[in-house]
Amino acid sequence: MRAADLVISAAGAAGIRYCFANPGTTEMPLVEAFDRVTGVRPVLCTFEGVATGAADGYARMAGVPGLTLLHLGPGYANGIANLHNARRARSPIVNLIGEHATDHRAFDPPLAMPIEALAASLPGHVRTVMAAGDAGGAFAECYHEATRGLISHLVFAHDLQALEVEGGVPFLTRARPEKVPTDLVERVARDLRGARSPAIILGGEALSGEGLRLSGQVAEACGATLFHETFTARMERGAGIPSPVRLPYFPESARDALKGHDVVVLVGVPSPVGFFGYPGDSGSLIEEGRERRLCRPEEDVMEVLTHLSEALGVSSSSPGFSGPDYQVPELPVGALTTESLGQAFAALQPEEAIVVDEGITSGFFYQPLAARVAPHTTLTITGGAIGCGIPLAIGAALACPDRPVLGLQADGSALFTVQGLWTQARENLNIKTVICSNRKYDILKLEVARSGNTEPGPMTQSLTDLCRPDIGWVDIARGFGIPALSAGTSEDFSRALQAALAEPGPFLVEAVLG
């Protein structure tokens, strides 16, 4: 078979069902491979940032790596921002990147860029196929590195893709998480028991259903307050599920939240730091001497939580901390605000929904309410590179075709990957996107005010406003083939979201915030 066919077959053997693609001339043998072998279906994305964000959403929900097919250096570059988010989410991703034919690259044709150097600047793994016979092994290597939670890159020259190779699909191995020493777990258990007011910050696998169940038991056994990292890759939420407190976004609030705790244990998270540094407010959020690094994200979180609960004497039948009671908010009336939007969204979201929360400031009121509604899964913007929401929804919907996907989507962020709406339409995905149309980069306005600039000048305003003209989201959605409604009051919004949920396939609701 051709080297390209072998690579796509190997992806299929790894359980990968979709490839998010925007190919060009140098990827044509890989494109044709989707017709020559079965198992992996390509999904056309009309911009690479959509492809990489969709691969991230797929990886977060499917439990197998997300796969992309990208065109040379510039096409790959377009995908970097959402790969940055995927890296911070520790999503396994394999990027197939076409390269110029081997005897052509040295002539520096117009599209040539140093792909490997570009890829290496995103910490992860880069492998160039040096000979066609090498392609299967190169894919296996990239797959293995991806399952370590790394962004993997397979750079594959045009001519090599089309060559016939011997042999079959390579042997594929998944990486295993690194082990945490037992004595560290026991030491931390003692610290937790001896603490006046312990806290545990959870991230990664600790926010899975089983991770939260174990964490809840641990918290109850030692009286710890549970926090979760501010931006989570994937978290189970809802009534009955232990609901950690979100670590606040602004560093002064996060320090406030943590300062009463004499022992702060990290499980599946790096040491938390401010999203940005400010004069006199940089670095770690935890006071010196209080932090206990139990388990890094790349370590075996589930095993550590099991050991920890054993060390704390939790019986396996202990019910543990049961999480909040079921309480669906009332449907709000009157002006549509961030608060009433959050209320209506939480009230109406269906059971087993996957909520992609890139609401930025507009998600503020929604998050605590969602802890008490029907169980669901939340995906958020892990790396701060805006424009992940629309693509994440694509990947999640393909990974979980039986679950409704809801996007709580900031308008400014949505514009970065707005083309993704077309892929939602083409694939007829069950995604309902709510655009929180506040017509500004609200987080930047907050930052300007925080810096002491209480009367921003017209230039600063022009760079933080998204008006003049207002964006017509209903028109844009329709242009991409998605039905849409606009809502300017709370009642309108609830009706529009109900109408959206009653339809199969994608829908967009523009929530015009007052």
Place this chain on the structure above:
Amino acid sequence: MRAADLVISAAGAAGIRYCFANPGTTEMPLVEAFDRVTGVRPVLCTFEGVATGAADGYARMAGVPGLTLLHLGPGYANGIANLHNARRARSPIVNLIGEHATDHRAFDPPLAMPIEALAASLPGHVRTVMAAGDAGGAFAECYHEATRGLISHLVFAHDLQALEVEGGVPFLTRARPEKVPTDLVERVARDLRGARSPAIILGGEALSGEGLRLSGQVAEACGATLFHETFTARMERGAGIPSPVRLPYFPESARDALKGHDVVVLVGVPSPVGFFGYPGDSGSLIEEGRERRLCRPEEDVMEVLTHLSEALGVSSSSPGFSGPDYQVPELPVGALTTESLGQAFAALQPEEAIVVDEGITSGFFYQPLAARVAPHTTLTITGGAIGCGIPLAIGAALACPDRPVLGLQADGSALFTVQGLWTQARENLNIKTVICSNRKYDILKLEVARSGNTEPGPMTQSLTDLCRPDIGWVDIARGFGIPALSAGTSEDFSRALQAALAEPGPFLVEAVLG
């Protein structure tokens, strides 16, 4: 003044009037600088690829560097594809990139990326401000490097931007083009005179009005055929202007066009190579021994052309090759095809228009016709990274507010930076965009056929079609605040383009190609 104010003042002193910006928290002092100093106005772009493409368009038309303001590594990464085009155009660009506060970066906050490594992978210049007092000198260095035709990057930490610094605007110097040895010019003149059938391939400055006038005289003096590089950064065209033959896109056609010429002189262009390599068809397009590299793009093209015309005995009053006669095509009737679209576009484009041609396959019939209409300027996609058209038009319109800008825009490419339509609306720019809506990546379909795959399977088709659903460009334009019309016949198209040209401000015409 603050270090940020000093940098923006220096940009103003360099004659830069606009900064194409999508800032975040780490750029706020630079944002505020636009209110604190005068001379440079920020232009909000809702995606960084729009900002970098607009900076390229501005640089190509304004004769001063394009300036961007970008947010950290991921924001910069979003701008790389259009910076790649700018690099191939040799457009001077200075990118101001905010970085985390100096004492915060080491904590690896979520948005941290190795910006310098990322920027270094795009060949150009990278300078990090190490202390606030260093900012003015760092800008002067980046400005100088930009005027060498390089992409320059000024990485500027958040905290340093806000510090007060002594001293005024730094001394700014423009780079001068490198000199070509006189004896090389004389040797090439002898070769041209002695050749049976000489050819000259022109690029860069040789395609300016004066460059073409001199090239026309040279061609007439030695009987040379003039070619221009396939994708030009900026070229003057129209009746009375010497009109070089476009070097064909596909390598076999380019070799055919050049093979009858025993001497091929390069002026302002690198040695031409195929856009892509194919089995048995890689590398240079010129037969061995025939190429004469007279002048590289970074060398003094205008001086070389002057010397060359003197060496060939051209009198300064020689009229030279006068270019084609004025001949406006008839307005076409009937079905709207690539051919009739090109005809109508050429027939209706106003005098002194700036035509941004990212038509890809849809521009094929337009290009030869445009050589005979009223004088105008053409900008094209120089690096092959699709998605430059909408942004280039923004920069060109701001650089030349008295000239109409027309976009001949492929639909697939337009989707990459579709958010740029909003900036066209906000700035109320005189840009008329024609979307050539053929609903496919036609160039890829051609490549599939060329590779011998005459019956592409359904997966290959799904990755090269842009239908199911069709994109509604009129809706999308309106959503971004731009009036729009759709046309499905030649007559409709002419009427729509006439209506667009009669309006002030931006307009979009969707040309649905049969």
